[in-house]
Amino acid sequence: MDEALLRALTPTVIGVLCRRGADFATAEDAVQEALVEAVRRWPHGSPRDPQGWLVTVAWRKFLDMVRADASRRQRETRVGAEPPPGPGGSTDDTLRLYFLCTHPALSPASAVALTLRAVGGLTTRQIAEAYLVPEATMAQRISRAKRTVAGVRLDRAGDVATVLRVLYLVFNEGYSGDVDLAAEAIRLTRELRAKVDHPEVSGLLALMLLHHARRAARTRADGSLVPLADQDRGRWDARLIAEGVEILQAALVRDRLGEFQAQAAVAALHADARTAEETDWVQIVEWYDELLRVRDSPVVRLNRAVAVGEADGARAGLAALEELDPALPRFTAAAAYLHERDGDPATAARLYADAARAASSLPERDHLVRQAARLNARRGP
Structure with missing residues (x-):
């Protein structure tokens, strides 16, 4: 049974039922029941016309629901007789x-x-x-x-x-x-890109692909996090990176910059560097400046401050960080990193420990605890 096919057909079948007179909520329920029926009856292969089969079964499920609800008998009369089996037209819903x-x-x-x-x-x-x-x-x-x-x-x-x-x-x-x-998000964004001619749709797809390309290198076998600078770049998916960069370049030449295109450009610069040391931080700061022009947010400013610390030195990054609210998520972790780069391991260790207590996930907390422990071990008792 092809689960991907079922998922791809779902919105089309819901749309067909809605055009035939079903309300969205009941149509969606009916299609879900039809999908369950398909899972039960398609174990060895789908019918010759999967969409037509789903439309027919979902419509019958819908009529059953209508008939079972006495308060909806008036709607049942309006809906009328069951239409003939089939996909119900080619309109894309x-x-x-x-x-x-x-x-x-x-x-x-x-x-x-x-x-x-x-x-x-x-x-x-x-x-x-x-x-x-x-x-x-x-x-x-x-x-x-x-x-x-x-x-x-x-x-x-x-x-x-x-x-x-x-x-x-x-x-x-x-x-x-x-x-x-x-x-699943990548699949849905691909579908949206096929239907909407908008550079930001392409920008989001490129951003997803470039981030997803690094997925295998982000964690160790024990589930612990691996920072970007320490990741084995040989484990990055070169095919996804190439596709993401190609999609991004096609979007950027349209000269309608949006936040997802700018974020994808930052991700592409990381992907382009063969080692962490070769990362073009100056260009990354420039792209964060572009991003701030299209969508100013504290999170973007936090990421920009870290990039400034890499491009212009830790002191410059800390100065940029001072302009932000210390209550911002990951502010303390960023400050710890920049203080360590600035040669202040005592402050960095204290801040890593503070950031660990505020971490939103267990892997993130464990990573920050290890960072604090590493610096404390260097300092000795």
């Missing part, structure tokens, strides 16, 4: 679903969950496992999200920027459970 699932009324967490269900074709269980929450909790989140967008008419162009932010949130969740969310 995937893009409409992207915009619906990332509606401004939804919280980021709800938008991500709904996108993974309706556009990604994942089950509630898979999404729950990926986010390490109970299935019932995720089911409630998705149900609330569907109620929020019930009745929303997509008769105007949607906000591509919002869609891209949701996809980037999915990518940054990485991997947990039996679904690789980073790979």
Whole structure:
């Protein structure tokens, strides 16, 4: 059974049901039941017309749901007789679903969950496992999200920027459970790029590919983090890097710079360096300056301060850091790194320990604890 095919067909089948008169929430539920039926009945191969099969089964599931609810008998009359089996036309509804699932009324967490269900074709269980929450909790989140967008008419162009932010949130969740969310985000962004001619879509895809290329080198066998400077660059995926750089270059020549293109340019400069020492930090600082012009944020300024420390010396980086709020996430870790580079191991060790206590993940905390221990061991008792 081809799970990738099922996921790719999901938004199309939902769109067909909606055009036939189903509301989005019930259509999405019906398609999920059809997918379960497909998993049960396609163990040795898909039918000759997988989309037509899914449309037919999902429509029957929808009618069953309508008939089971006495309060919806009026809608059943409006829906009428069951249409003939088949794909229901060639209209592409995937893009409409992207915009619906990332509606401004939804919280980021709800938008991500709904996108993974309706556009990604994942089950509630898979999404729950990926986010390490109970299935019932995720089911409630998705149900609330569907109620929020019930009745929303997509008769105007949607906000591509919002869609891209949701996809980037999915990518940054990485991997947990039996679904690789980073790979899923890349797949969905590829689909979006095929439907939307926008350089920022290409910029996001390039950024994902360039980051994903370093994935195998980011952790050791015991799960501990490996900083970028210490990674074995021979383990980076050269094919993904080449694809990411090619996509980025094609986007940049259109001269419509956006935040994802600028971030991808920074990632490309890291990927281009054969060793950490050969990294072109001066260009990286310049790209952070470009990024600040299109999207100023404390996180960008924090990353720029570290880059300044590499390009112009640790004192310059610390001076840039002083302009930021010390409560900013990873501020203390950045300060520790720059103090170490500035030849102040005592301050660096203290700051690494402080940063470890505030770390948001166990691998990050363990890495910072080891950094503090390393410097303390050098200083002696």
